[in-house]
Amino acid sequence: MPVGAEWEIVALSLQVGAVAIAVTLPVAFGLAWLLARPRFPGKVLLDGIVHLPLVLPPVVTGWLLLLLFAPGGPIGRMTQALFGTTVLFRWTGAAIAAGVMALPLMVRALRLSLENVDRRLEQAARTLGASPWRAFVTVTLPLSLPGILAGTVLGFARALGEFGATITFVSNIPGETRTLPLAIYSALQMPNGETAVLRLAAISIALSLGALILSEILARRAGKGLHVL
Amino acid sequence: MSFNVDIDLHRGERHISAAFDTPPGLTVLFGPSGAGKTSILSAVAGLVAPDRGHIRVAGRTLFGDGIDLRPETRRCGYVFQDMRLFPHMRVQANLDYGTAGSLDRDDIVALLALEPLLDRWPRSLSGGEARRVAIGRALLSGAEFLLMDEPLVSLDRRRAEEIMTLIERIRDELRLPILYVTHDRTEAERLATQIVELARR
Numbered sequence: 001m002p003v004g005a006e007w008e009i010v011a012l013s014l015q016v017g018a019v020a021i022a023v024t025l026p027v028a029f030g031l032a033w034l035l036a037r038p039r040f041p042g043k044v045l046l047d048g049i050v051h052l053p054l055v056l057p058p059v060v061t062g063w064l065l066l067l068l069f070a071p072g073g074p075i076g077r078m079t080q081a082l083f084g085t086t087v088l089f090r091w092t093g094a095a096i097a098a099g100v101m102a103l104p105l106m107v108r109a110l111r112l113s114l115e116n117v118d119r120r121l122e123q124a125a126r127t128l129g130a131s132p133w134r135a136f137v138t139v140t141l142p143l144s145l146p147g148i149l150a151g152t153v154l155g156f157a158r159a160l161g162e163f164g165a166t167i168t169f170v171s172n173i174p175g176e177t178r179t180l181p182l183a184i185y186s187a188l189q190m191p192n193g194e195t196a197v198l199r200l201a202a203i204s205i206a207l208s209l210g211a212l213i214l215s216e217i218l219a220r221r222a223g224k225g226l227h228v229l
Numbered sequence: 230m231s232f233n234v235d236i237d238l239h240r241g242e243r244h245i246s247a248a249f250d251t252p253p254g255l256t257v258l259f260g261p262s263g264a265g266k267t268s269i270l271s272a273v274a275g276l277v278a279p280d281r282g283h284i285r286v287a288g289r290t291l292f293g294d295g296i297d298l299r300p301e302t303r304r305c306g307y308v309f310q311d312m313r314l315f316p317h318m319r320v321q322a323n324l325d326y327g328t329a330g331s332l333d334r335d336d337i338v339a340l341l342a343l344e345p346l347l348d349r350w351p352r353s354l355s356g357g358e359a360r361r362v363a364i365g366r367a368l369l370s371g372a373e374f375l376l377m378d379e380p381l382v383s384l385d386r387r388r389a390e391e392i393m394t395l396i397e398r399i400r401d402e403l404r405l406p407i408l409y410v411t412h413d414r415t416e417a418e419r420l421a422t423q424i425v426e427l428a429r430r
Contacts, residue, residue, distance in 0.1 A: 123276050124313035126300040128327030128370040138326075142317050 006183075006196075010203055013179040016091055017159040020099035021106075024159075025152060028103055032110035053165075054104040062168025065097060069169070093170035094177045098159035106155035113147020114140065146218070153215035157208050180204050231374070231406035232256050232273075236282035236292075240268050247427065248282075254422025255400045255407040259414075264427040266410040267310070270376045273408060274307045275300035286374050287406055304330075306372025306405075310379045312363040314351035321347040323366050330371025332403070341365045341395060357388035364395065374406040375399070381416060396420060 031050055035043065053061050068075045069087055079086060087093035117140050125135035163181040170177040172186060184200045187193035235248040245265030249256070258266045271277040273284055275291065275298060283293025286305075291298050314323050320343065328334070338344055341361045351359060360380055367375060380396070381389040397420065400407055411417050417424055 118313075120309070120311070120313055121315060123300070124307070124309060124315075125326070126276070127274050127303075127305055127307040128366065129301045129304075129329055130327070131301055139315060 006199060006203070008175065009178060009180060009183045009200070010207075012091065012175070013160055013207075016094045016098055016179055017156050019092070019095040020102060020159040021152060021156045023095070024099040024103055024106060024155065028106035028151075028155070029110055029148070031103075032107045032114055035107065036111045036114040050107050051104045053101050058101065058162075058164025059168045061100060062097060062165035065093075065100065065165065065169045069093065069096070087170070089170050089173055089177065091170075091176050094162075094166050094179060097165040097169045098162040098179075101162045101165050102155040102158040105158050106151045109151025109154055110144075110148055113144040113151065116147065117143045146220075149218040150215045153211050153218065157211035157215075160207055160211070161204070180207075230285075231287055232408055233283070233285040234269070234273065236269070236272055236279035236284060238265075238268060238272055238277060238279040240265070240277070243268075245269065247425075249425045251423040251425065253287075253404070253406060255396070255409055255420050257417040257421040257424045258408065258410045258427060259417045259424050260412065260427030261429050262412060264429045266412075266427060267378055269427075270307070270378055270408065270410060273303075274305050274376055275303050289373075304371055304373040305376055306367030306370055306374070307376045308360075308363050308367050308378065308380055310382060310410075312359050314354075314359060314362060314366070316351050318351075319347070320349050320351065320354070320362050323351065323362060324369055326366065327370025330369070330373075332368055332371075334369060337365050337368050340398065355388075357384050357391065360384065360388075360392055361395070364392075364399075368399070368403075368405075372405065374408070377407060377409045379410055379412075381411070381413070393420065 031046075034040075035047055035050070066088075067073050069079070070076045071080055071086055071088075076086060076088075087096060121139050121143070122135045125139045126132070130138065160179070161181055162179070163185070166177065166179065167182055167185075172178055172182045178186065180200060180203065184197055184204065187196040187200060190196075230250055231253045233250045237244065237246045239245065243265065245268050247265070247269050258269060260266055268277060272279050273286070273291065278297065279292060284291045285293075290296050291303050315326065318326070324334070324338075324343070324347075338347075341364060343361060343365055346354065346358055346362060351362070354362065364377075364380070377396070381392055384392065393416070396407070396409075399405060400420070400422075409420060
């Protein structure tokens with residue numbers, strides 16, 4: 001396989017991963033807040049649903065996405081009506097699959113970081129005249145930032161590695177949905193594909209390791225000056 | 230009158246009742262630990278809702294008669310026992326967090342000798358320094374009254390003396406009503422205009 005094609009695969013993977021995380025982050029943050037803070041009926045059920053992609057066979061998640069986003073499916077009809085197009089067999093669909101699979105990991109990290117912020121500091125902010133919203137933005141958010149960043153990068157690494165749901169949902173189309181893991185799978189099927197596998201696997205390991213190290217550095221940098229008295 | 234309080238509240242299994250109506254100055258809530266002193270301060274600050282009763286400070290109703298003001302509108306300067314300085318902000322930003330009201334910032338910085346601390350992070354402060362910052366932050370938030378929870382605890386004698394002198398100045402020069410929690414008899418007798426004794430039930 002030519003090296004140029006490999007960089008295309010890497011670029012596509014990064015694009016899919018970045019879009020997946022950009023869309024998933026606000027959703028994950030909202031869910032993490034719901035699970036960390038208010039009490040409401042059905043919380044256990046919501047917690048379970050959020051974690052489903054973590055334990056379901058990815059092929060089942062991919063199949064469910066297919067049912068939802070197919071032209072006749074409930075969301076598929078909406079995308080057809082709104083954008084006149086479908087996400088099936090498109091890189092946008094790959095991003096959706098990667099985002100859904102990364103969601104539970106991100107929610108877990110974000111929830112933990114929100115729960116770790118001392119509620120008593122928010123109370124102090126309230127007595128100083130801050131509305132609940134201002135207390136959240138000026139105290140809770142900055143103090144949970146290390147966890148938010150670490151969770152985001154972790155989710156990105158997870159999105160880069162997505163395979164099962166993606167191949168089920170949007171198939172394995174070169175230049176459109178063939179991300180790194182799918183390219184490695186394809187190369188494995190080819191005679192004499194070992195060199196390509198080796199190179200793609202090396203890139204994959206480097207990207208994952210880089211993401212993990214970045215997550216650690218970000219968390220430490222943001223963590224400076226954050227020790228509660 | 231400064232603090233007119235008559236409330237019942239519960240914290241978990243514990244039931245706390247208190248009723249007092251005190252003259253202007255510094256009111257000491259005195260009693261053994263577990264008597265509910267801190268819970269009463271929290272109720273006055275609006276962080277805990279009483280089951281019934283009323284809370285009025287300097288003639289203004291904060292709770293009762295169908296009123297339950299949110300903490301941010303009660304204008305209380307709460308100096309917590311654990312101080313609760315914001316760890317991600319320097320002293321300067323901590324002091325400026327709630328800026329409102331008529332007190333001059335420079336006056337407060339001078340009164341509490343905070344000038345050399347302004348660029349420091351809270352975690353680098355000693356207990357006495359952090360206490361002074363917490364008092365300054367509360368004063369600068371436009372507070373119309375102060376709530377102080379054991380402000381001398383864990384300070385050595387010299388620091389405690391320093392903070393007590395400051396509190397006397399706030400009481401006499403700024404003339405803010407102060408509700409002050411302690412379990413130390415000499416401290417109570419020295420500072421109080423009025424002592425309210427709480428018993429453990």
